[in-house]
Amino acid sequence: MNALLHQILSGLATGGIYASVALALVMIYQATHLVNFAQGELAMFSTYIAWALIEAGVPYWGAFALTVVFAFVLGVVIERVIVRPVEDAPILAIVIVFIALLVIFNSMAGWIFTYTIKPFPSPFPTEPLFGNSYLSSHELGSMGITLVVLLLLFVFFRFTPLGLAMRAAAQNPVSSRLVGIRVGWMLALGWGLAAAIGAIAGMMVAPVVFLEPNMMGGILLYAFAGALLGGIDSPGGAVIGGFIVGVLENVVGAYVGTELKLTVALVLIVGVLVVRPSGMFGQVHVNRV
Amino acid sequence: MNAALLDVRGLHARYGPTRVLHGIDFAVAEAGITTILGANGAGKTTALRAVCNMIKNEGEVRLGGARIDGRPTEAIVRLGVAHVPDGRGTFMNLSVEENLRLGAHTRRDRAGVAADCERMYEHFPRLKERHRQQAGTLSGGEQQMLAVSRALMLRPRLLLLDEPSFGLAPRIVQHLFEILRTIQASERIGMLLVEQNAALALKLADHAYLLETGRVVMSGPSEVIRSDESIRRSYLGY
Numbered sequence: 001m002n003a004l005l006h007q008i009l010s011g012l013a014t015g016g017i018y019a020s021v022a023l024a025l026v027m028i029y030q031a032t033h034l035v036n037f038a039q040g041e042l043a044m045f046s047t048y049i050a051w052a053l054i055e056a057g058v059p060y061w062g063a064f065a066l067t068v069v070f071a072f073v074l075g076v077v078i079e080r081v082i083v084r085p086v087e088d089a090p091i092l093a094i095v096i097v098f099i100a101l102l103v104i105f106n107s108m109a110g111w112i113f114t115y116t117i118k119p120f121p122s123p124f125p126t127e128p129l130f131g132n133s134y135l136s137s138h139e140l141g142s143m144g145i146t147l148v149v150l151l152l153l154f155v156f157f158r159f160t161p162l163g164l165a166m167r168a169a170a171q172n173p174v175s176s177r178l179v180g181i182r183v184g185w186m187l188a189l190g191w192g193l194a195a196a197i198g199a200i201a202g203m204m205v206a207p208v209v210f211l212e213p214n215m216m217g218g219i220l221l222y223a224f225a226g227a228l229l230g231g232i233d234s235p236g237g238a239v240i241g242g243f244i245v246g247v248l249e250n251v252v253g254a255y256v257g258t259e260l261k262l263t264v265a266l267v268l269i270v271g272v273l274v275v276r277p278s279g280m281f282g283q284v285h286v287n288r289v
Numbered sequence: 290m291n292a293a294l295l296d297v298r299g300l301h302a303r304y305g306p307t308r309v310l311h312g313i314d315f316a317v318a319e320a321g322i323t324t325i326l327g328a329n330g331a332g333k334t335t336a337l338r339a340v341c342n343m344i345k346n347e348g349e350v351r352l353g354g355a356r357i358d359g360r361p362t363e364a365i366v367r368l369g370v371a372h373v374p375d376g377r378g379t380f381m382n383l384s385v386e387e388n389l390r391l392g393a394h395t396r397r398d399r400a401g402v403a404a405d406c407e408r409m410y411e412h413f414p415r416l417k418e419r420h421r422q423q424a425g426t427l428s429g430g431e432q433q434m435l436a437v438s439r440a441l442m443l444r445p446r447l448l449l450l451d452e453p454s455f456g457l458a459p460r461i462v463q464h465l466f467e468i469l470r471t472i473q474a475s476e477r478i479g480m481l482l483v484e485q486n487a488a489l490a491l492k493l494a495d496h497a498y499l500l501e502t503g504r505v506v507m508s509g510p511s512e513v514i515r516s517d518e519s520i521r522r523s524y525l526g527y
Contacts, residue, residue: 161394168380168391175378178341179439180366180395 006134007254008247013139014208015246016146020201021216021223022242023153024194026235031170031187032083034094035224035232036194038101040216042078043198045105046071047206047215048113050199051120060123064203068196075195079188109213120206142204149200150239153193157235166190222249222265229269231282240281245269293351294319294479295340295447300348302332302339309335311503312348316496317447320477324490324511327500333483334375336500337449340481341365341372352447367395371445373453377436381425385416388424388435392442402442409438412468429456437465441472447479454486462486466493491515 021039028036049070053063078101086094124141135143157163169176169186176183202216209215222245230241245265253261272280295317302310309332317323325333339346341362350358357365366372371392380388389409393402410417413434419427424435433453440448453469454462470493473480484490491497491511499507499520507520514520 161390164383164387164390165394168383168387168394171382172378172380174343175374175380176391177343177362178366178372178374178378179391179443180363181391182363 011247011250015243017205018223018226019239019242022227022238024197026238027194037098040220041105043202044216046199047202071199072192072196075192076188079191118211120211122207231279234281237281296351298349302346317479322480322494323496324482324494331500332503369446371440371443372449373436375451386420392439450482
């Protein structure tokens, strides 16, 4: 029983990472109706920036903050300079742009920082917090940071005029212009926020998986699975889906076998999607005309 | 028409290769109501869209004397031009109240926005009953009330109305038009009204233009147009 509890809690810790990346995917999806395949590589590249800052002697939390700002600006610039010109292009063209971004950031990281696997520091102490034996302090700490990020985003989108305008711009750009919303900037802001969330996820997962240019590959896949499971058009659903995938992955890995964990997780996800194609929490849109 | 709030000259517009407007002139007086009448496909909706630059157009558009043609839609809105678009433009997945708050997106006076929200609820109590409900679940008539309210939340100088009577029960249309008249009188908002229901529009408006396949074929004070039997028979069909 204790072992199971341990697996579930530790699954929640990685699930938080998937939940963050899943949320970033959903934010871009809502605006573009496309999955940003480069989301993981942006997070990985930002984590390298954090690593470089720490190597240069910047204290951890300073590097953390600078990296989040860097990722935000990077996201905004990518939207304005690279995604904007292909906005009205056919879907395949945009997909190619996303894949190109993935490859570019992957090779750029390898070229600048080499492909050698690097350890990445955790800001949390090595001995378990509060004397608990279930979770390492890094797992507990990263879960806490994930929850704070998710809560801040919820408050931002739910209760601030800017958050409302961003939701409106993603859902209905034509009407948004008619109430004076600068839709272009709202979309760029969305990219910035998604990149910043990804960067935090990257910095939280790097101490566990170690830093290398391909570190986000598997995580992006699980996050995507989580987003689909919860509902790709539902931010809350994607977050819950991310946590579920994290727990599943861990429990299946412990009791069924590591080599099967990806398979079992994906089979369960496909099962849910067969029953509910819009995901567990995906909205079934009600429009009256 | 001196001191025109909106003055449009030589307006051309097209959808791709299809030319829809062939150089039309029209104007809305300060605190006046102008209506553009015409059959389906005459270019009425296109004229409204061209005023706030939602489609490709050429020509001079002046608001309060200053050229606004060629400026981005959101910039024109920020100058005080609100639009109740064709199809109502509801933010389907947001609540009724959020739709209203978005209408006031460009305003910074929080207290004024809250007061205006309450004012809209007084005009349309149905919206208050449903203020937390997802706007996509409202009936067509309720969405039309929401669209008008959302546009008024901007506190516009000029209100563009695209067939506000569309799909509404006659009793609700009466109510909506009474409210438009009250608001126009008390706040001196200029209105540009596009309507298929010519009788209704001519009663509300002070000036009318008759559009036929992208050209103005007749214009003048509503009174004159209303009382001219031959125009009524041949163009307005009532």
